[in-house]
Amino acid sequence: MSVESKAWWQRPLRVIQPNLQVRDTDLIDPEQLAAQMKSMGANTIVFNVGGIYAWYPTKVPYHTVNEHLPASFDLLQAVIEECHKQDIRFIARLDFSKTEDSAYLSRPEWFARQLNGEPLVIGANRPGNWSLLMSTCINSAYRNEAVAIPVLEEILRGYDVDGIFFNAPGYVACHCEGCRRKYRSVYGRELPLDIKEFAADWASTCMRDNMDNLYTFIKQTRPEVPMILYYNLYKDNLFDRAQTTDMLCTEPQDILSLGHRHIPEFWKPALSIKLGRSLPERPAPFGIVHSSPGMDWRHTGLPPAEYRFWLSQIPAHGGSIWHSLTGIPETITDKRILDIVSEFNRNAAKVENYMEDAQTVAQVALMWTADPTAEGWADGLIARQILFDVLLLDQAKLERLQQYKALVIPEGMNYTEEFLAAITSYVHAGGQILVEGSIPERMELQSLLGISKDQYSSEYLMASYLRFEGDRNPLQKGLEQTELIAHRGRVIYTRPANTETQILATLVPPFSPMESVGAPPERASLAVSHTDIPLALRAASGEGHALYFPFSLSHLINEFKLDEHYQLLANAIDLALGEEKLLETTHYQGLQVTAFEKGTDMLVHLVNGAGRRPLSTELPLYDIQVKLRLNGRSVKTVRQLIGGEPLAYSVRQGMLHVEVPELQIWECLLIETGES
Template identity: 40%
Template structure:
């Protein structure tokens, strides 16, 4: 599905022509639109007390109802947008118990310095009556009864920090203590619990009014500094039928603060549940920051950013300020139309397809887990996330062939026991660990002597690959690999293979540059392992005892990336399904599979951001593990450049002449009726 959210401004109400807006939405390729409906402003003739009706609505003409009718005539669904996060100051004066209070008991006010004849907006409390039966429940019941909506979307539903009496009472009832004055001391599940309770109420009210009406709810993804705990999507789907998240490309923050270049892709991965074909919505704002929301992102940046959502299996949701007649930067509309055209083609191929996964990262939201995910993206390793809350007994190695445990992961003893059973049955476990906190189960899995560990920090140090390590591919002509940061010194048990050994620092940090006469290595070789392979049961455990993921993401030397790729390939063995044989940095690959057909989604983000032009690249090569003995064929269905498919003994090699921004390469068994021949150029061997 392709969605366009029109963020309507009340003073533009008189310019709104329902037929034009509906026709323009269909012309841009929208399957659905999101329209302001209720909450801060009522965009219809509401009779609910304290529901502020848009004062610019034309008298005697139900504009929103006409808009919905016009959209339906164009075959466009309408999702009602409700925002109960704020209300006017006049409402606060009559019901102060509905609103957020700071630690001093004062309301939280937005837009105090906004020029013009505007009322103040005051934040509502998630535990107050406004967001429950006294207001929100009545508004939803009324709107669903009056309007032919096709869905409900809640904007800004989350809890704002609050110390009102409602919150104090609820906290005391839940946890048996008073609500702390410092939010850092709050129970880690407090805000999540409040959101769940409120959403459960609103969800029930909607389903009571119309059981078939889908509810769309935000899900949280990641924070660069790490999170206390990742969100449990199974719980999220108890109060939502569909989920969404935003990936704002905030260029106005400056080049030093640009969001991660593959943020939309990460967001989509974090919105998937293993084994379930549930596609999250990815919301992309058209502007370079809300402070410049009346202008558009540079076209090249916007196209690459948007393309990541459908390429990662998400549903694309555009967020525009205004509608076609009031939008002041029409260049963005052409970019939206172009990407929607490609998305429509991509969606047809990806319907009911599943991602091809070489590894699952155990996820709790930590900074180190995020570093591992980014390192995998930089190295073109195919992965998905498995929330630690969903880690369970009897993990199937066929469904989860390789699991990744990031540095610093706080696994409980029971979870470690699950992993031990998993490896014993043939699973493969990749562990990165630099701290000395451990468990006897983890020591057993890693193949190390108990209580022999100590930690340290490395500068001006190296790793050495023994000739027998099997990791020297593309590193044959170098002896030392640069390492630094925290490391864990361990002693392996018999049968544990050392893959990398430590070369200690040749100088302290203040002596690395001068004098060169003293730059000789004090020790040319040690038996201190930096990486090890330990067979356990029918499986294997690969342990990395230094901060490799952070080296790849923060330094990113070619040798460091090659090392991670080689380590991963050594552990995966014949289970490795995808290899990026020639993909440059700045290009992302994801692979999907359905009934003998592979879909390779490739997005190009090469260049200094924000991108001013698309920087085409060529001579790309990708390999897929061969699963059929018959002939295969393939080609491009989006950009239509020549593609060669070469079938070898173990691999299918796909060679792509050129990539502009986003292409979908389809590879399949050569049978009639699978691929529209006119859709691509191909050269199959």
């Protein structure tokens, strides 16, 4: 699609959302606010418009007006006009998930109900002179024809908004009569008393139906106005969300207020954007980053080094940044936030035109199962600077899989008939699969993995080891000085189906129960130092191979974070990619690497998250070696888009060699190439 034919929302965007506080309404100067957003690098603003409070003189019954609005002029109209003067697009933020308790007194049927029939009250114990907020039912008229649609009509017909965003649009567990009737209609049975027993797609179905209703109205009223919806790395049906909206956003919060033991994983923004990009031919997903270390601490900012690292992952993995700030610049008490957002947007602007329509060049795909096993593989792939995309089960068709050299299948994967047929054809055509853990007893799968049909699950093994087998074992690269690496967990006891299946690692069973592993040391020798129980098997099938770990490597990574487990994962990927590996970099703990292609140019992003999190200071990385396979192309120039400096390079045996002398937080290398 040419630039000229694109809608504004299909171009690169830098969004700032000042989360507005009603009591600060009289501090909003529309002209000044637009100028501030412009100076901070925004080309789009998300502004409160309706739902919980109307930020304009609404005529819709039960739509609570912000009582602090100025009487002398229409604040919403003025803000929109001033933003447009500054070439800033205006997205209207709406939130129909809750409303003031006054509506409940007249329309109690609109509200979500607990099992005992009581409504869901939000912030009942909140200090201060506030009315109560109550959760509305997603299937009620409030979120549809009674309030939401009339509000949309007022906004779309009365104001020149450029887009619509629904905050908190999701399903809240509800036992009201409306939900009971709908559940019976959809599933032919009663709504369970226990919310854990609700149908797996119930929440997504309710949200899809509600959003489809609102989306249809928007398009009938002003078809040029895009709608934006959330997707979630874990809970939502991504395909449902995509079918009922124009643009997608995700919110990988860095919630430090949960405490250090619960600190979000360093890859959360990266993986969230990868999931959104798995849908082809859609605008880059938004990554919403809150400036605060938690909603309970929303009036202060993240540590600057941590904040910059979190922000940088969004564009480096192919997303558009969406800053979420508590208040307007006058009310933001942590002024560091303003400087960081401004600096970051300047850097993002240097990169965005090169990244527009750029395509990932990952050679590895990870089946995303939204559980700890997939998390472990994602952790290892990112930590070891391996280029990868994520795929969902419904995306794992042969034509899609053939874009990748290797496919990682975590334990717990749903091996449907369609998926099994796809990966079988993929391997036969030359693909490489990596499979771990317990698998279904399916003859086709066992044959593909080169293992016997009989499988037995062990008890949870402690004090056990993985032993590398054979000379020059590719899985032992970088670990040549040790025969053993730590193992813990369950093992699937299996055997090679024939002599063609190669055994690369075996199990050393526990040498002691846990209560006696340390004393006395005189009895700490291995009871059995060698077995023929496989822990890594590799089998050829057609033109490709399957590598099977009959244990959970992802569990070891999640639980222990030992370097040898990361090295084993990296070696397994190297074995799958062989001599065709596209990109290699110096390994630094905390370094993230992504690569994209646009026309004949290549873009390599480097993001530095080195140090103990939450990052309190920036620890520069020095002398990062980048090696890129050129595949017959010649190099014209290599330069840093953010730093602005050209880089010296050399080409040896078809590989580009570049050294990045210093990396603070984020850099993007532009590699301009042509045909040799």
